[in-house]
Amino acid sequence: MKRQIPILLAIxxxxxxxxxxxxxxxxxxxxNQTLDEWMVIIASFALLLGIVSMIQVNLAKVHRRSxxxxxxxxVLVTFxxxxxxxxxxxxxxxxxxxxxxxxWVFQFAFSPLQSTMFxxxxxxxxxxxxxxxxxxxxxxxxxxxxxxxxMIGRIPLGQxxxxxxxxxxxxxxxxxxxxxQRGVIIGAALGAAAxxxxxxxGIERPYLGKS
Amino acid sequence: xxxQLPGFGEWVAAFFTLCIFSxxxxxxxxxxxxxxxxxxxxxxxxxxxAKLNTLDPNLFRPLFGDFAAHWTLLIPFTLxxxxxxxxxxxxxWISNWSLAVYxxxxxxxxxxxxxxxxxxxxxxxxxVSLSGDWGSVIGSGIVFVGVVVVLIYFFFSSxxxxxxKPASRLGIYYLMISFGASFGYTVMGRISLLIGRxxxxxxxxxxxLVMAVLGG
Amino acid sequence: MNWANxxxxxxxxxxxxxxxxxxxxxIIRPIGLAVQISPPVEAVxxxxxxxxxxxxxxxxxxxxxxDGPELDPMANxxxxxxxxxxxxxxxxxxxxxxxxxxxxxxxxxxxxxxxAQGGTDWANLGYKDGGQAAMKAMGExxxxxxxxDVNGVAYGAIPMTRGIRSYRDMKLAVSxxxxxxxxxxxxxVNAQFGIPVAVGTTAVSAPRYYAYMEAKxxxxxxxxxxxxxxxxxxxxxxxxxxxxLSRTATMGMDVQSIVHxxxxxxxxxxxxxxxxxxRTREA
Numbered sequence: 001m002k003r004q005i006p007i008l009l010a011i012x013x014x015x016x017x018x019x020x021x022x023x024x025x026x027x028x029x030x031x032n033q034t035l036d037e038w039m040v041i042i043a044s045f046a047l048l049l050g051i052v053s054m055i056q057v058n059l060a061k062v063h064r065r066s067x068x069x070x071x072x073x074x075v076l077v078t079f080x081x082x083x084x085x086x087x088x089x090x091x092x093x094x095x096x097x098x099x100x101x102x103x104w105v106f107q108f109a110f111s112p113l114q115s116t117m118f119x120x121x122x123x124x125x126x127x128x129x130x131x132x133x134x135x136x137x138x139x140x141x142x143x144x145x146x147x148x149x150x151m152i153g154r155i156p157l158g159q160x161x162x163x164x165x166x167x168x169x170x171x172x173x174x175x176x177x178x179x180x181q182r183g184v185i186i187g188a189a190l191g192a193a194a195x196x197x198x199x200x201x202g203i204e205r206p207y208l209g210k211s
Numbered sequence: 212x213x214x215q216l217p218g219f220g221e222w223v224a225a226f227f228t229l230c231i232f233s234x235x236x237x238x239x240x241x242x243x244x245x246x247x248x249x250x251x252x253x254x255x256x257x258x259x260x261a262k263l264n265t266l267d268p269n270l271f272r273p274l275f276g277d278f279a280a281h282w283t284l285l286i287p288f289t290l291x292x293x294x295x296x297x298x299x300x301x302x303x304w305i306s307n308w309s310l311a312v313y314x315x316x317x318x319x320x321x322x323x324x325x326x327x328x329x330x331x332x333x334x335x336x337x338x339v340s341l342s343g344d345w346g347s348v349i350g351s352g353i354v355f356v357g358v359v360v361v362l363i364y365f366f367f368s369s370x371x372x373x374x375x376k377p378a379s380r381l382g383i384y385y386l387m388i389s390f391g392a393s394f395g396y397t398v399m400g401r402i403s404l405l406i407g408r409x410x411x412x413x414x415x416x417x418x419x420l421v422m423a424v425l426g427g
Numbered sequence: 428m429n430w431a432n433x434x435x436x437x438x439x440x441x442x443x444x445x446x447x448x449x450x451x452x453x454i455i456r457p458i459g460l461a462v463q464i465s466p467p468v469e470a471v472x473x474x475x476x477x478x479x480x481x482x483x484x485x486x487x488x489x490x491x492x493x494d495g496p497e498l499d500p501m502a503n504x505x506x507x508x509x510x511x512x513x514x515x516x517x518x519x520x521x522x523x524x525x526x527x528x529x530x531x532x533x534x535x536x537x538x539x540x541x542x543a544q545g546g547t548d549w550a551n552l553g554y555k556d557g558g559q560a561a562m563k564a565m566g567e568x569x570x571x572x573x574x575x576d577v578n579g580v581a582y583g584a585i586p587m588t589r590g591i592r593s594y595r596d597m598k599l600a601v602s603x604x605x606x607x608x609x610x611x612x613x614x615x616v617n618a619q620f621g622i623p624v625a626v627g628t629t630a631v632s633a634p635r636y637y638a639y640m641e642a643k644x645x646x647x648x649x650x651x652x653x654x655x656x657x658x659x660x661x662x663x664x665x666x667x668x669x670x671x672l673s674r675t676a677t678m679g680m681d682v683q684s685i686v687h688x689x690x691x692x693x694x695x696x697x698x699x700x701x702x703x704x705x706r707t708r709e710a
Contacts, residue, residue, distance in 0.1 A: 133698070178641045
């Protein structure tokens with residue numbers, strides 16, 4: 001029971017959208033639509049699953065006073081504040097002006113924090129370009145040539161050097177890049193499709209976990 | 212001229228920005244605190260987001276507002292709550308039922324996406340069109356060859372010997388040119404993020420502050 | 428070559444400082460370099476330009492604040508283009524970490540800028556969980572997925588959504604996307620429902636979308652800050668009365684130019700030093 005029912009549920013839930021695609025009768029389509037709407041709700045619950053783990057881990061850290069426990073406490077306190085704003089408040093702009101606290105914290109705390117964390121990558125790209133980007137073989141040389149043409153061709157300087165530079169950059173994107181990306185897309189899609197079929201026939205059971 | 216100090220929000224944003232940038236010099240307490248605040252706010256944001264945008268309008272309001280018309284919403288509600296039983300060891304097996312429906316559904320949708328939305332249109336797009344000028348025919352031919360040799364490179368079920376070896380080599384060359392192009396675009400992407408932060412620091416915090424302090 | 432070795436091992440904070448200064452100077456003192464237009468961006472512009480007043484498009488804000496510098500300017504230009512032509516915009520988001528806030532900010536700011544009316548010229552349906560599930564469900568009934576807009580107004584009570592039941596009633600879906608969401612608009616929504624799709628994407632993801640565009644699955648792509656600056660230029664050329672409005676992507680391309688040169692120098696110089704030290708070791 002504990003294994004058979006989830007397997008049957010997974011097979012049913014995975015087959016139904018596929019059947020509905022090929023058998024678009026009214027009844028089948030209507031339940032397919034209902035299933036889509038239900039999944040939107042279930043996805044919302046699934047999105048919050050990781051939060052329980054996060055609370056457990058950080059509470060344990062604070063309780064044991066292990067290394068860095070103060071940071072764990074900061075995580076829990078800021079989580080509680082933001083969750084309170086979200087659960088008991090609203091989002092967006094107030095009608096009378098200003099922002100609701102949920103959106104204010106997002107705009108002036110979360111947004112600059114996330115943006116700056118990602119912006120730091122610009123410095124590391126420059127550092128890696130200097131220290132690690134080495135033309136040791138044919139492949140690396142091709143990579144370098146491709147990178148240089150795109151980097152020059154995509155800035156106004158490329159046009160200033162010669163009008164053909166941006167055209168060469170565009171040709172690289174449209175022809176060899178498209179060919180390679182298409183090969184990757186098709187290859188990855190075939191792999192994903194094969195994996196999907198394995199789950200649909202019950203060979204792979206990722207939903208059973210370790211049990 | 213309107214000389215206004217940056218607002219409280221701008222000060223908070225500038226403070227957090229400089230805390231994260233301080234990591235470039237070296238790891239420090241301010242960076243760690245900012246990182247922890249970021250993590251806490253992210254998780255709290257998910258809670259508010261789910262409640263305000265999905266659970267309220269799609270579940271709670273219809274279910275509790277007009278139960279007779281929307282009683283079937285009890286099904287996704289129950290399945291959603293069942294997911295959390297994984298944290299109670301004795302009842303964790305029940306969460307597998309809900310997880311099976313959730314994962315199964317997306318597996319089915321994904322299969323259609325990959326076959327119908329990726330493989331078939333991409334294969335169709337790879338066919339060489341012999342109508343059109345010589346430039347586009349040659350370009351189509353180069354793309355066709357490229358797709359085939361890249362797929363040969365990714366075929367690891369048999370060793371790359373005989374005719375597969377040069378084909379696979381050519382596939383690597385196509386991939387390297389594409390990765391070079393991706394690197395060039397990645398550099399542009401990362402710099403864009405830096406531009407965003409520096410533009411904020413200069414135009415929305417530092418410039419108003421300096422102008423207000425110096426009196427224009 | 429001791430000095431070559433020392434140069435190779437220079438403290439990376441010096442490299443950081445050079446990048447920082449190189450980026451800061453054009454922000455303080457813009458250069459004003461010209462923007463040249465590429466075919467993928469022109470294709471999107473021409474398609475929107477070919478729509479008629481009263482047509483409705485879907486604009487999905489599938490990105491967060493980290494991608495704002497690249498995708499906010501795209502949103503601004505597309506909204507200016509639509510409002511100027513009288514094309515109605517339905518905004519929404521499927522990206523959990525900030526998409527709804529980006530949508531709220533762009534739609535509110537641009538409606539104030541060009542006096543566009545919420546409910547009549549644009550609507551913001553907000554965010555919905557579920558990703559592909561939401562996309563599929565919208566193919567039959569948008570109101571079932573978004574029963575209210577972001578402010579709690581019922582979908583049917585929004586004047587401009589009357590007659591807009593699903594994708595079939597709209598002319599174009601534009602996804603401003605980071606990560607895989609843009610691909611889902613193409614390989615799910617366009618493939619299964621036929622609505623034309625255009626994608627504005629971060630530069631990191633742009634190379635991949637060329638394969639979709641060349642296979643005619645997307646009408647065009649706006650790639651990164653460069654794509655955003657091109658669309659800004661096209662809108663200003665077509666509608667000179669919009670001159671003077673902010674062109675953040677175009678200004679950003681000045682910085683891109685300088686920092687690209689710095690990084691190209693680093694790559695070439697680093698390899699030159701590497702070759703010199705290798706020759707010394709072999710000798």
